[in-house]
Amino acid sequence: MDQKKTKILVVEDEEILLTALTEELKQEGFEVAGAKDGVEGVEKSISEHPDLILLDLVMPRLDGIGALKQMKDNPQTKEIPVVILTNLSDYDKVSDALSLGAMDYLVKANYRLEELVTKIKTVLERRQSGMPTLNVIPPTNG
Amino acid sequence: MFEQQSIQILSTLAIYSVIVFIFIWIENRRMRNNLISKEHEMQRRMYEVSILKELGDRIGYSLNVQKIVDVITGSLRKLLDYSTVSYLLIGDEGRIIFHCVLEESVSRQFIEDVKTRMITGLSILSSREIKQNELDESISGTITDESNKASPKSFFNIPVVINDMPVGLLNVSSTKDGLYKEEEMSILYTIMNQASTAVSKLENILNQEKGKLNSMVESMADGVFMVDTRNRLLVINPAAKTMLGITKTQPTIFDVLDQLSSKMDLRTKIEESIKQDKLIVEEQLQLSNTVLRVLISQVKDVENEPLGAVILFHDITKEKAVEKMRDDFTSMMVHELRSPLTGIRSIANLLKEEKIKNEQKKYQEFIDLIVSNSGSMLDLVNDLLDVAKLEAGKFQLMRRPTNIADLVKMRVQSFESLAADNHLTLESKVADQIPMVQIDDNKIGQVLNNFLSNAIKFTQKGKIIISAFVMKPHESLIAKVSSLGMMWPGIKDLTFNSDQLVLAVIDSGIGIPEQEISKLFNKFTQLEQSAASEKKGTGLGLVITKGIVDAHGGKVGVFSEAGKGSTFYCTLPVII
Numbered sequence: 001m002d003q004k005k006t007k008i009l010v011v012e013d014e015e016i017l018l019t020a021l022t023e024e025l026k027q028e029g030f031e032v033a034g035a036k037d038g039v040e041g042v043e044k045s046i047s048e049h050p051d052l053i054l055l056d057l058v059m060p061r062l063d064g065i066g067a068l069k070q071m072k073d074n075p076q077t078k079e080i081p082v083v084i085l086t087n088l089s090d091y092d093k094v095s096d097a098l099s100l101g102a103m104d105y106l107v108k109a110n111y112r113l114e115e116l117v118t119k120i121k122t123v124l125e126r127r128q129s130g131m132p133t134l135n136v137i138p139p140t141n142g
Numbered sequence: 143m144f145e146q147q148s149i150q151i152l153s154t155l156a157i158y159s160v161i162v163f164i165f166i167w168i169e170n171r172r173m174r175n176n177l178i179s180k181e182h183e184m185q186r187r188m189y190e191v192s193i194l195k196e197l198g199d200r201i202g203y204s205l206n207v208q209k210i211v212d213v214i215t216g217s218l219r220k221l222l223d224y225s226t227v228s229y230l231l232i233g234d235e236g237r238i239i240f241h242c243v244l245e246e247s248v249s250r251q252f253i254e255d256v257k258t259r260m261i262t263g264l265s266i267l268s269s270r271e272i273k274q275n276e277l278d279e280s281i282s283g284t285i286t287d288e289s290n291k292a293s294p295k296s297f298f299n300i301p302v303v304i305n306d307m308p309v310g311l312l313n314v315s316s317t318k319d320g321l322y323k324e325e326e327m328s329i330l331y332t333i334m335n336q337a338s339t340a341v342s343k344l345e346n347i348l349n350q351e352k353g354k355l356n357s358m359v360e361s362m363a364d365g366v367f368m369v370d371t372r373n374r375l376l377v378i379n380p381a382a383k384t385m386l387g388i389t390k391t392q393p394t395i396f397d398v399l400d401q402l403s404s405k406m407d408l409r410t411k412i413e414e415s416i417k418q419d420k421l422i423v424e425e426q427l428q429l430s431n432t433v434l435r436v437l438i439s440q441v442k443d444v445e446n447e448p449l450g451a452v453i454l455f456h457d458i459t460k461e462k463a464v465e466k467m468r469d470d471f472t473s474m475m476v477h478e479l480r481s482p483l484t485g486i487r488s489i490a491n492l493l494k495e496e497k498i499k500n501e502q503k504k505y506q507e508f509i510d511l512i513v514s515n516s517g518s519m520l521d522l523v524n525d526l527l528d529v530a531k532l533e534a535g536k537f538q539l540m541r542r543p544t545n546i547a548d549l550v551k552m553r554v555q556s557f558e559s560l561a562a563d564n565h566l567t568l569e570s571k572v573a574d575q576i577p578m579v580q581i582d583d584n585k586i587g588q589v590l591n592n593f594l595s596n597a598i599k600f601t602q603k604g605k606i607i608i609s610a611f612v613m614k615p616h617e618s619l620i621a622k623v624s625s626l627g628m629m630w631p632g633i634k635d636l637t638f639n640s641d642q643l644v645l646a647v648i649d650s651g652i653g654i655p656e657q658e659i660s661k662l663f664n665k666f667t668q669l670e671q672s673a674a675s676e677k678k679g680t681g682l683g684l685v686i687t688k689g690i691v692d693a694h695g696g697k698v699g700v701f702s703e704a705g706k707g708s709t710f711y712c713t714l715p716v717i718i
Contacts, residue, residue, distance in 0.1 A: 014482060015485075016485030016489060017481055017485040017488070020484075020492065024488060024492065027495075108480075108484055
C-alpha cells in the first residue's frame with residue numbers, strides 16, 4: 001500500500017493527544033488533518049477527503065456519536081471508514097458507534113503506536129477488499 | 143243462753159277459720175304462682191346468659207354477623223317452640239344471604255312464604271329493594287316435606303342492627319297458631335340486641351384501629367397495596383397510585399397490572415409469593431421517571447391461612463441517580479487525568495527522537511504542551527484533594543484579622559492583565575470602614591480567585607466588578623447594593639440577623655439558567671459538564687468555594703439574569 005497517499009483525519013478535543021497522534025501518524029508516513037471537536041470533524045470529513053477518520057467520543061459542541069451520525073448520513077462521507085478513539089469507561093457509547101457503522105475502536109489510554117498503525121492498515125485493507133464491516137461488540141466490563 | 147252463745151262463737155270461729163284458710167290458700171297459690179313465674183324468669187335469664195356466654199365462647203372477637211346469628215339460631219330450641227328459624231343478612235360486597243334452619247319438616251312453600259315476608263321486611267328496614275335473584279340461599283336442619291301443607295301460622299321478625307345500620311332480619315315461624323307472645327319475642331330481641339351492641343362496639347374499636355393503620359398506610363412515602371388470594375385489590379395508598387400514574391379513586395387490580403404490563407409480571411410474582419410463602423424482591427423496576435424496588439410478601443391470618451399479598455414500592459430513583467453520578471464522576475475523573483497523561487507520554491516519546499530536536503518550533507511547542515498539561519493535571523489533583531478533605535471534614539481554617547480592602551486589591555492586581563487579555567475591564571467597589579475581620583485570608587482569597595476566573599471565562603464583553611461591604615442586621619441587600627452605586631443582575635432581596643461581610647463578583651456575561659444554578663456546587667455534575675465544555679478547568683472550583691464558605695459559617699449564592707449577567711457572592715459572619 002502506498003502510505004504517502006493515505007490521509008487520516010484525527011478528531012480529538014484533547015490538544016496534547018491531537019498533537020501527539022498527528023505527529024506520530026506523520027512519522028509513520030500518513031498525511032494527517034486534525035479537528036478539535038465534532039463540528040470541525042464533520043466539516044473536515046467533507047473538505048479534507050480523508051481515507052480514514054479517527055474519532056473521539058467525548059467532545060464539546062458535538063460529541064463523537066453525533067458527528068458519526070452526520071458523517072454516515074452524508075453520501076459524500078458515509079463510505080469513509082471510522083475508527084473510534086475511546087476510554088475504557090465509554091463502552092456503551094462504543095457499541096452505539098459500532099452499530100452506527102464505525103469499523104473498529106481503539107482504547108486511548110496506553111495505546112501503542114504500532115497497534116494504532118496496524119489497526120488503520122487492517123481497516124483500510126478490509127475496506128479495499130470489500131469485506132463487510134466488522135462489528136466487534138466490546139466486553140461490557142472494562 | 144250459754145249454749146246459744148257458744149254456738150255463735152263457734153260458728154264465728156269456724157267462719158273465721160274458713161276465711162283464714164281461704165286466705166292462706168289464696169296466698170299460698172299466689173306465692174306458688176309467683177315462684178313459678180320467678181322460675182320462668184330465671185330460666186329466661188339463664189338462657190340469655192348461657193346463649194350470650196356461648197356467643198362469647200364460640201365467636202370470640204368475631205365481626206362475622208352471620209356466625210353470630212348462626213349461634214343464636216342454633217341454640218334457639220332451648221327457648222322456643224318453632225318450625226323454622228331463618229335469617230336474611232346483607233353480607234360483604236352487597237351479597238344477600240338467606241339461610242333457613244328446619245326444626246320440623248315443612249314444605250318448600252312454607253320456606254318461600256317465610257322468605258318473602260323477610261325480604262319485604264328487610265327491604266323496608268334497609269330502604270333498598272332486595273330482589274329474589276340477589277340471594278345466596280341455603281337450608282339446613284331436617285328434610286323438607288311437600289305433603290305437609292301447613293303454612294306459617296305464627297311468626298315474628300327481629301332486626302339485626304350493627305352500628306345503627308339494619309343489616310338483616312331473624313325470623314322464627316311455626317305451623318301452630320298463636321304461639322309467640324311479647325315475652326318470647328322480647329327475649330330474642332334482647333339477645334340479638336346485646337349481640338349487636340357487642341359487635342358494634344367491636345367494630346368501632348376495630349374501625350379506630352383500622353383508621354390508625356389506614357392513615358399510616360395513606361401517609362407512607364412508599365407505595366403500598368394489598369390483594370387477596372383471589373387477586374382482588376383490597377387497599378392501595380396514594381403513593382402507590384402516584385408511582386403507577388393511576389388517577390382513578392377506586393382502581394382495580396387490572397389498573398395496576400396494566401401500568402406494569404410491559405415492565406414486570408406482577409400477577410405471577412404475587413401468586414408465587416402466596417403459594418411459596420416467601421418474600422419476593424424485584425431489585426429494580428424502571429417506570430417512566432422513577433426506579434422502584436418492589437417487595438412482595440404473603441399476608442397470613444392468625445390461623446396462618448394465606449389472606450393475600452402485600453406489595454411495597456420503594457422509590458430508589460435518588461439512590462440510582464447518586465450511584466450513576468458517582469460512576470460518571472469516576473469515569474470523568476479517569477478521563478480528565480488519563481487523556482492528558484497519555485498525551486504527555488506520547489509527546490515525551492516523540493521528543494526522544496533525534497530529528498525533532500532540529501525542528502526548533504515544534505520542539506518548543508511540545509515542551510509547552512507538556513508544561514501546560516501537567517500543570518492542569520496538577521490543578522485537578524489539588525482540587526480533588528481539596529474536595530476529599532472537605533468531605534472528610536478535615537478542612538482546617540487559619541483565621542487571622544484580615545484587611546478586606548487589601549485582600550480585594552490584591553485580587554484586582556493579579557487578574558487585571560487576564561481581564562484585559564479578554565477585553566474586559568475589572569473594577570472594585572469596596573465600602574469604607576470595613577473592620578478587620580477574622581477569616582482564613584488564603585482560603586477566602588481562593589474563593590475570590592475562583593469567582594473572578596469564572597467571571598472572566600464566561601464573559602464575552604463588558605466589565606467585571608469585585609465588591610465588598612458589611613451588612614447590618616435587618617438591612618436590605620437591594621438597598622445596600624444600590625447605595626454603593628451597583629446593579630446586580632437578577633438580585634433578590636436578603637436580610638440577615640447579624641453583621642455579615644458580603645464579597646461578590648458581578649459580571650456582564652450571558653447569565654445562568656435557574657435550573658443550572660444548583661448544579662454549580664455539586665461535584666458530580668460539575669466535572670461531567672466541564673468535560674463536555676470548551677472551557678478548560680476542573681469545574682470543582684465552586685464546589686471547593688462552597689466548602690470554604692461553609693467552614694466559615696457563611697453562605698454562598700448566585701444571582702443571575704439571562705443576557706444581563708451573574709453575581710457570585712458569599713456572606714461571612716463578621717468575627718472581629
